[in-house]
Every structure is written in C-alpha cells, then in structure tokens.
Amino acid sequence: MRILLVEDDPQLGDGLSVGLRQAGFAVDWLQDGRAADHALQSESFDLVVLDLGLPGIDGMQVLQAARQRGLRAPVLVLTARDATGDKIAGLDAGADDYLVKPVDLDELAARLRALLRRSAGRAAPVLQRGDLQLDPAARSVSLAGQPIDLPAREFTLLQLLLENAGRVLSRSQIEQSLYGWREEPDSNALEVHIHHLRKKLGSELIRTLRGVGYTIPK
Structure with missing residues (x-):
C-alpha cells in the first residue's frame, strides 16, 4: 500500500x-x-x-x-x-x-x-477467502492451515487484491500501490508476481481480464 x-x-x-x-x-x-x-x-x-x-x-x-x-x-x-x-x-x-x-x-x-x-469497509483484521488467510499485522499467509512464505512484494500484491476482492484493478492501479517514486518496476514485474502467487496459492485464485487488469472474485 x-x-x-x-x-x-x-x-x-x-x-x-x-x-x-x-x-x-x-x-x-x-x-x-x-x-x-x-x-x-x-x-x-x-x-x-x-x-x-x-x-x-x-x-x-x-x-x-x-x-x-x-x-x-x-x-x-x-x-x-x-x-x-x-x-x-x-x-x-x-x-x-x-x-x-x-x-x-x-x-x-x-x-x-x-x-x-x-x-475498505471491513472490521476483521484478517483477510480471508475460502481456505486462504492473510494477516496484515503479522505479515503472514496460510492456505488450508499451512503457512505460505511470500516475499514482501507478493504479500503486498495479494493483500491489495484481497482488499479489493470483486473489483478489477488495472496495471496502473496496482503499480501505484506497490511502488514509490524511487522504485521503477520492470515491464513484466507484475506478471511475474502474479505467476508466483498462482503457483503457490492455486491457478484459479487470481483472474486476468485481458486488457483490463486482475481480480480475485468474491
């Protein structure tokens, strides 16, 4: 964020x-x-x-x-x-x-x-979708009770998508939340992070709307 x-x-x-x-x-x-x-x-x-x-x-x-x-x-x-x-x-x-x-x-x-x-209009401190849980305070992620180790950028990307579950976020919106002025992402950095998250959490979690952006359905 x-x-x-x-x-x-x-x-x-x-x-x-x-x-x-x-x-x-x-x-x-x-x-x-x-x-x-x-x-x-x-x-x-x-x-x-x-x-x-x-x-x-x-x-x-x-x-x-x-x-x-x-x-x-x-x-x-x-x-x-x-x-x-x-x-x-x-x-x-x-x-x-x-x-x-x-x-x-x-x-x-x-x-x-x-x-x-x-x-974001939520009260619970932990973000959850099915068996997936993300705790922003502890900076921890678990899937079906098993801890999942995520690098900082993948964690933040997953948190952003879960915070906006049901909404489609464009590349520009995502990159504005992930990177500050001092950071210049590689042209394919976002796709790489999405690929790694799908590999660790399941290919169906994050959906791509070509030409529009990415979303985690509610």
Whole structure:
C-alpha cells in the first residue's frame, strides 16, 4: 500500500520512511507543504501521513484543500501540536486519526492498518477467502492451515487484491500501490508476481481480464 509521508524533519522522516517500508508499505516522502499539495492533486495514494508544521504551506491547509478537492484516502496527522484544540481542528478539517510526536513506529503501523480496514469497509483484521488467510499485522499467509512464505512484494500484491476482492484493478492501479517514486518496476514485474502467487496459492485464485487488469472474485 502506497503512503505519502509529509514530514520536514530529515531525521524523523528518514526513520519513518525506513520503518514503514519494513512494515510493508511503499513510501513517498516529501518535506514541504507545497510539494505535498501538488502530489495530492496529481497522484493517488492509499494513505497520507501528514505533519502540520510544514514549510511552504501549513499541513492544516494542505489537508483542508485536499478534502475540498475530494481526496478520499485516509489521512493520519502526525504532529507535535498536542493541545486539545489542535486535535479537534485537525479531525474536523478531515483527518481520520491524530497522533502526537514522539511516535512509536509499531503503533503508527497499527493505526495505518486500522485506517486501511475502515476505508475498505471491513472490521476483521484478517483477510480471508475460502481456505486462504492473510494477516496484515503479522505479515503472514496460510492456505488450508499451512503457512505460505511470500516475499514482501507478493504479500503486498495479494493483500491489495484481497482488499479489493470483486473489483478489477488495472496495471496502473496496482503499480501505484506497490511502488514509490524511487522504485521503477520492470515491464513484466507484475506478471511475474502474479505467476508466483498462482503457483503457490492455486491457478484459479487470481483472474486476468485481458486488457483490463486482475481480480480475485468474491
């Protein structure tokens, strides 16, 4: 899942980027409010982690403008502003969660997983289809009770398809969720990942609609 991280502190931003990538997210990191505002207008993200005290444009203005344009992605405000009034203002401006620095990385990842669940309209933490189970928190997959070892990219792809079961996702939609700005996938990388998942989980799990995309039927 692709995250836009907006944090102007270089040390904190670097640490969060590394930690969130290790937790399985694709992370694009910006340090300026104007750059964040432009990115939210021109690209798609599954989640946004937004500081408020930003150069260029204040994070609150970035949030308000994005919601006014119709941004649907969950936004978690991560800031040093800890006054109750600031929290109320942030949530009323369109934030889905509000977390005060310093932050525990495990808690941040858990909150982001919860936001993804809610945005997908599900309550259960574990994704399931028949005998297949995927646990985003434990980053584990099992089939008929047997653990299946998946590399990070295959795990994220499977999670994305299960989160959107019944919907057809285009190559562009999938690649936007799997890869950040620093990553340039090979032309056949997606097909390779799909092939490996079918080999491990069964050829009928993921269906191809030629010229359209991929889906896991409900």
